[in-house]
Amino acid sequence: MHALWRLAAVSAATICGIVSAAGIEDGEKRSGFDFMTPETQALQADDMSNPGMLWVLQGEQLWQQAEGRADVACAGCHDNASRTMRGVAARYPAFEAARGRPIDLAGRINSCRAERQQAEALAPESDALLALTAYVAHQSRGMPITPATDPRLAPFRDNGRRLFQSRIGQLDLSCASCHDDNWGKRLGGSVIPQAHPTGYPLYRLEWQTVGSLQRRLRNCMVGVRAEPFAFGAPELVDLELHLTERARGLLVETPAVRP
């Protein structure tokens, strides 16, 4: 009987080993930064040549600017962002009780605009929303990603994992097909990174502008010829939740530069 239990334990361990080998092991976790050319790395590392800093600069100005019918600036409640916003981006998306759903950083900025400032919501991927998000996320630069542990997030995070592993589109690929199973290899001319959202919103050289994680996710969905989810769709936020959990421990780089 004892021998049988031992056998069961050994086979369970083997199965677990196989399952975790399909993902990325902790010691192998690497930011997309490590997969870039030295030239692009240098562009990100120097704040004076990192084009993402232009958005951070704009966000800093917008932070001070009174908006909406309440005529109050972000700084009116949150004061000095370098103190109050430090670490916020490292734990987002967070659970929003009012909606009973998780909300990402850009969503939080827009809901704050609507409820506190009584202003019009900023359009997704608008310069102003990206600038504010980049400015807030920039305050967490260098801090490890530590996703919120709220138990209410669990079902949404699980849904995110399911979406990450589901094959979609005419090419019938899941996110995991490339970013879990084949990272480090090449797709066309470019290296497949591990898809850790460490530096969003980030400046992508291909876009010639700053873009959000949702834009990047939609990009990949179009890439596998699937119908992408709309900006702000709950599925995208669930995916963001899973991705931040997957990237736990990596450092925030906002604003990152990526090819």
Added chain:
Amino acid sequence: MARALVNVPKAAKQGEVVEIKAMIAHPMETGYRVSPNGSNIPRDIIRRFACTYSGEEVFSADLFPAVSANPFIAFTLIATTSGTIEFTWTDDAGTAQTASAMITVS
């Protein structure tokens, strides 16, 4: 709201060669692209960049549609006197955006 990042060393020695970096947020729309509804997107680029040192022009560049969005320009100057270094970007419409920085030469 001009969005520009300029990097000028705060202090330099007389005769020292200093590196100047200037970047501005601009779409640099080439004029060759077509919008989703089929109409041409009009050209909108920065045509000229100029840098003056204590009022005298020391560096300039003509820019063309092949230059990327948010153009970044780096060049060197010889530090001669303490003064203001001014940067001007002029676009297709003739509108100029400016930024400036002080340098102290000892």
